[in-house]
Amino acid sequence: MAYPYVSDREVRVISTQFGDPEARTLAGAKQRGRYQGLKTALDMSPDAVVDIVKASGLRGRGGAGFPTGLKWSFMPKDYDKPHYLCCNADESEPGTFKDREIIRWDPHQLVEGCLIGAYAIRARHAYIYCRGEFFEATQVLARAVEEAYADGLIGDDVMGSGQKIDLTVHVGSGAYICGEETGLMNSLEGRRGEPRVKPPFPAAVGVFGMPTTVNNVETLCAVPHIVVNGSEWYRQWGSEKSPGTKLFCVSGHVRKPGNYELPLGFPLMDLIDDLCGGITNGNALKAVIPGGSSVPLLTAEECRSCALDYEGVSSCGSMLGCASVIVMDETTDIVKQVRRMAAFYAHESCGQCTPCREGSIWVTRTLERIEAGRGTEDDLDTLMELTAQMVGTTICVLSDSVAAPVQSSVLKFRDEYLALIRRGERVGTA
Numbered sequence: 375m376a377y378p379y380v381s382d383r384e385v386r387v388i389s390t391q392f393g394d395p396e397a398r399t400l401a402g403a404k405q406r407g408r409y410q411g412l413k414t415a416l417d418m419s420p421d422a423v424v425d426i427v428k429a430s431g432l433r434g435r436g437g438a439g440f441p442t443g444l445k446w447s448f449m450p451k452d453y454d455k456p457h458y459l460c461c462n463a464d465e466s467e468p469g470t471f472k473d474r475e476i477i478r479w480d481p482h483q484l485v486e487g488c489l490i491g492a493y494a495i496r497a498r499h500a501y502i503y504c505r506g507e508f509f510e511a512t513q514v515l516a517r518a519v520e521e522a523y524a525d526g527l528i529g530d531d532v533m534g535s536g537q538k539i540d541l542t543v544h545v546g547s548g549a550y551i552c553g554e555e556t557g558l559m560n561s562l563e564g565r566r567g568e569p570r571v572k573p574p575f576p577a578a579v580g581v582f583g584m585p586t587t588v589n590n591v592e593t594l595c596a597v598p599h600i601v602v603n604g605s606e607w608y609r610q611w612g613s614e615k616s617p618g619t620k621l622f623c624v625s626g627h628v629r630k631p632g633n634y635e636l637p638l639g640f641p642l643m644d645l646i647d648d649l650c651g652g653i654t655n656g657n658a659l660k661a662v663i664p665g666g667s668s669v670p671l672l673t674a675e676e677c678r679s680c681a682l683d684y685e686g687v688s689s690c691g692s693m694l695g696c697a698s699v700i701v702m703d704e705t706t707d708i709v710k711q712v713r714r715m716a717a718f719y720a721h722e723s724c725g726q727c728t729p730c731r732e733g734s735i736w737v738t739r740t741l742e743r744i745e746a747g748r749g750t751e752d753d754l755d756t757l758m759e760l761t762a763q764m765v766g767t768t769i770c771v772l773s774d775s776v777a778a779p780v781q782s783s784v785l786k787f788r789d790e791y792l793a794l795i796r797r798g799e800r801v802g803t804a
């Protein structure tokens with residue numbers, strides 16, 4: 375299989391078919407082992423499937439890292455009410471491009487993961503909620519679902535097991551907030567994509583008011599491999615608390631950006647220097663956002679000792695999130711980058727909560743003022759006070775996502791803010 379930038383340090387479990395168009399067809403997918411996991415799962419009880427995923431230690435790849443088996447175990451154990459599985463393929467976090475690639479190259483891996491997940495939580499219907507802009511990926515996925523229906527892998531009698539599971543691909547309209555699990559459920563129901571107050575949690579009251587589990591694409595794609603090979607096999611990679619492999623989306627100032635599937639715990643600097651070929655033009659590293667634009671920035675110094683797993687990144691002062699590694703070299707204007715992130719979140723805020731709706735706009739305006747050379751040192755205090763009120767005070771954590779890059783940049787790159795402020799003062803007095 376020809377795929378760029380493969381090295382002996384990458385461990386491919388989920389991304390084996392990237393670059394191989396044959397895997398998109400059902401025949402090609404079956405030749406490559408797809409649907410063996412479903413067969414194995416159907417020979418087990420739903421609870422046994424939950425147990426094996428629990429034992430593997432798989433954690434949700436959508437950002438929060440919540441243990442998948444534990445989440446599944448919150449679902450009711452009967453068939454009294456309809457249950458639903460929602461696969462979150464909304465992938466809109468800036469710097470994130472892994473789920474789209476999984477769907478584009480290996481749609482049957484996701485279909486299989488959804489069917490196993492649905493079986494384990496006793497759902498008769500699964501939805502895959504796709505980001506509206508994913509035109510090609512959605513077409514590839516829709517074709518795969520059609521083929522799987524025609525082959526009896528989805529429908530009234532899945533693989534002749536007597537189990538009924540339907541699967542619907544639903545295309546969103548391109549709103550970032552519909553990636554938040556309860557915003558997604560509202561959108562699926564045809565309502566405005568606004569997050570819901572929790573509790574009740576989705577396992578009790580989810581889509582259409584019924585018990586629901588929401589899982590990320592990458593999470594569900596790990597499941598067939600775990601079911602076929604066992605939880606110990608999966609635990610050969612990563613650490614006790616962060617087992618397995620993870621796709622890292624690397625973008626920014628590196629020579630070879632792209633998706634890299636690595637064992638969790640991989641050293642951040644080895645990813646940048648060895649796998650990604652180092653910083654472009656031989657420049658020095660300035661900062662890294664390790665988990666998508668909603669997490670705190672790391673300084674070059676903090677990156678040196680950073681291991682890429684949930685605990686490792688958090689001990690360095692940030693979060694693994696969805697593992698979207700945005701690399702910034704010495705030429706990067708940090709204030710400009712942070713302003714662009716804040717503006718993105720201000721645009722995507724659904725507007726239900728005052729700290730988020732108003733705060734994200736005021737933060738953006740303050741950053742714009744500083745960037746334009748019209749800021750004062752007091753603005754830095756204002757930014758810290760404003761963002762402090764945006765954390766933990768809202769329905770969902772989009773608001774916290776604005777605060778994280780702003781607060782970390784003011785604390786860690788204060789000199790850059792001060793340089794813009796002082797340059798503006800000099801111009802103003804000239």
Ligand SMILES: Cc1cc2nc3c(=O)[nH]c(=O)nc-3n(C[C@H](O)[C@H](O)[C@H](O)COP(=O)(O)O)c2cc1C
Pocket residue numbers: 433434435436437438439440442445462463464465466467550551552553554555556588589590591593594770771772
């Ligand atoms: C504002 C916001 C946007 C989110 N966007 C996504 C997304 O695009 N894809 C995703 O899988 N999870 C996203 N999440 C996380 C989901 O709410 C949810 O935790 C996740 O889909 C659960 O799947 P997992 O347990 O497999 O990680 C988002 C969360 C927030 C607060």
Ligand code: SF4
Pocket residue numbers: 551568569722723724725726727728730731768769770771772773
């Ligand atoms: S935090 Fe922001 S995006 Fe989330 S519900 Fe409140 S207003 Fe909407």
